[in-house]
Amino acid sequence: MSSSDLSWLDAAIPPSSNQLLNTSIRDAIAKDPHYLPLFQNISNYIVSVRAQADASGEPAVKKRKLDTPSASGAASPAVSNTAGNTVPSTEGAVLTVEGISFSVPARKKFNLVITPAAVSALVPATGKVEFGVEVDDIAYICCLPVPEKAARQWNFCIIPRGATGLGDDTGDAIVFTIPDGPPKTASGDALGQGHDTSTYRSLLIDVLNGLLKASKSNISLVEEPKESIFFSVRPQSHRKGERAFHVKAHRGSKEGYLFFLKNGILSAFRKPLVYFNFGDIDSVSYTSITKRTFNLSIRVAEDRGGGDFEFSMIDQEDYTGIDAYVKENRLHDASMAEQRRARFFNVNGKKGDDDGDAAGPGELEKAWEDAEDEEEEDYVPGQHADEGGSDSESGSDDEDDEGSEAGSENMESDDEGSIDLRDELGSEMEDVDADAPKPKRVKRVRA
Known part of the structure; x- marks a missing residue:
C-alpha cells in the first residue's frame, strides 16, 4: 500500500x-x-x-x-486482574453462578465463573471478562457473614498476591455477596461431582477448596470465623441469639469492620481491604482509651513496608475478647512502648519507679485503675464537707469544758457561728426525755 x-x-x-x-x-x-x-x-x-x-x-x-482486543479473536479474551496478572479465558468452566453482587473492585452484578485455573467476573450482557484472578495467584480466601443484615448473607473475600493492602501492594481484592439459600442460579459440571449443593456457600467453599488443593499457591483453604477463635460479646439486635464475629471500627473517617480470624486480622469491607497475616504483624497496641471506646493500632513488620494501621472507636465491651485473641496468638503488645505512652490516659506509672515504667502492663484495666488512684490522691479532706458533718463533733469535749481557759476562748470565738438546738426547737424540746444527754452545739460551716 x-x-x-x-x-x-x-x-x-x-x-x-x-x-x-x-x-x-x-x-x-x-x-x-x-x-x-x-x-x-x-x-x-x-x-x-x-x-x-x-x-x-x-x-x-x-x-x-x-471490549478487550485479542490476537486470536476468542470470545473470552485474557484481561488483567486486580493484582496485575493475566487471567486465562473462561473456557472449561466448572461452575457458573449468575447475578452475583460484587462490591470490590466494582460495585455491580456480574456472573461468577470458576475454571480449574481462575476465578472471573463476567459482564452478563456481553460475556466479557471484567476482572479476575488466577488460582495460583491467590494469597487468601475467607467466607464471612455480612454484618448488620436482617437476611443472612455471606461475603467471599479473595485476596490476590500483591493486594493485601500492606507495603507497596496496590492491587484490589475481590469481594462478592451470596444469599443464604440453595444455589438456584448455579450451573456447571461441579454440580454433579459430589459437592455439597445445599447452599451457595457450601457449594462455593467445596469448589474453591478443591482448586486450592490442586494449585501451586500452597495457601490455606477457605477460612471461616469460629467462636473458639473470636466472637463479639455485643448482641445483634437484628438476629437475636446469633454470635457476631466482627467489631465496628473506623479507619480515618471510614467505618468498617474488623474480623479476628485463625490466620490473621481482616479489615473489611470497604476499599481498600487490608489483611494482616500473623507473619506481617510486628506488634499491636491499645491507644486513645476512653470510658466507652479505645483504638487498636497494628504495627506492620519492616519487611512488609512498616508503618502503623490504627482502627478507632472500638467498643469497650469487645476489649476482653480482642486482648485474649492477641495473647493467644502471641502478638506482641506494644501498648507501653516509649513512643506510645503519651497517647494513654495516665498509664506512665509513678515517678522514679523505673522498673514499673519498663515492665508496666499495656492493658486497659490498668489504665482505669491508675485513673481512679489519681482521683483519690487529689482528694482534700473537708474541702466539700456537708453541713452538720462529723468534723464538727471532733474536740467537742474541750468546747463543753467552761472551766478550761483555752476552751472558753474557743467558745467565745465560735458563738457567732454556732446554734443551740434548744433555741432552734423551742417548745418541741419539752417532749424530749429529761434524762437525755444535753444536745451538742453544732458548728456552722461558712460558705
Whole structure:
C-alpha cells in the first residue's frame, strides 16, 4: 500500500474533526514510512469500535471499556486482574453462578465463573471478562457473614498476591455477596461431582477448596470465623441469639469492620481491604482509651513496608475478647512502648519507679485503675464537707469544758457561728426525755 493512499486515516480521523492530529500522522508517515502499518492498525481499530457502538446504541467510550482486543479473536479474551496478572479465558468452566453482587473492585452484578485455573467476573450482557484472578495467584480466601443484615448473607473475600493492602501492594481484592439459600442460579459440571449443593456457600467453599488443593499457591483453604477463635460479646439486635464475629471500627473517617480470624486480622469491607497475616504483624497496641471506646493500632513488620494501621472507636465491651485473641496468638503488645505512652490516659506509672515504667502492663484495666488512684490522691479532706458533718463533733469535749481557759476562748470565738438546738426547737424540746444527754452545739460551716 502506498504511503500516499491514506483514505483509511481520513475514515478514522476526519480532517474536519481533528485537522491537527490527521496532519501530524501524515507527517510522521512521510518522514518514516515503516510506521505506516502501526497507524493503519490503530485507525482500523477506531473504525471498528465506532461501528460496534453504532450497532449497539452505546457510547463508544463505554464500548471500549468492555471490549478487550485479542490476537486470536476468542470470545473470552485474557484481561488483567486486580493484582496485575493475566487471567486465562473462561473456557472449561466448572461452575457458573449468575447475578452475583460484587462490591470490590466494582460495585455491580456480574456472573461468577470458576475454571480449574481462575476465578472471573463476567459482564452478563456481553460475556466479557471484567476482572479476575488466577488460582495460583491467590494469597487468601475467607467466607464471612455480612454484618448488620436482617437476611443472612455471606461475603467471599479473595485476596490476590500483591493486594493485601500492606507495603507497596496496590492491587484490589475481590469481594462478592451470596444469599443464604440453595444455589438456584448455579450451573456447571461441579454440580454433579459430589459437592455439597445445599447452599451457595457450601457449594462455593467445596469448589474453591478443591482448586486450592490442586494449585501451586500452597495457601490455606477457605477460612471461616469460629467462636473458639473470636466472637463479639455485643448482641445483634437484628438476629437475636446469633454470635457476631466482627467489631465496628473506623479507619480515618471510614467505618468498617474488623474480623479476628485463625490466620490473621481482616479489615473489611470497604476499599481498600487490608489483611494482616500473623507473619506481617510486628506488634499491636491499645491507644486513645476512653470510658466507652479505645483504638487498636497494628504495627506492620519492616519487611512488609512498616508503618502503623490504627482502627478507632472500638467498643469497650469487645476489649476482653480482642486482648485474649492477641495473647493467644502471641502478638506482641506494644501498648507501653516509649513512643506510645503519651497517647494513654495516665498509664506512665509513678515517678522514679523505673522498673514499673519498663515492665508496666499495656492493658486497659490498668489504665482505669491508675485513673481512679489519681482521683483519690487529689482528694482534700473537708474541702466539700456537708453541713452538720462529723468534723464538727471532733474536740467537742474541750468546747463543753467552761472551766478550761483555752476552751472558753474557743467558745467565745465560735458563738457567732454556732446554734443551740434548744433555741432552734423551742417548745418541741419539752417532749424530749429529761434524762437525755444535753444536745451538742453544732458548728456552722461558712460558705
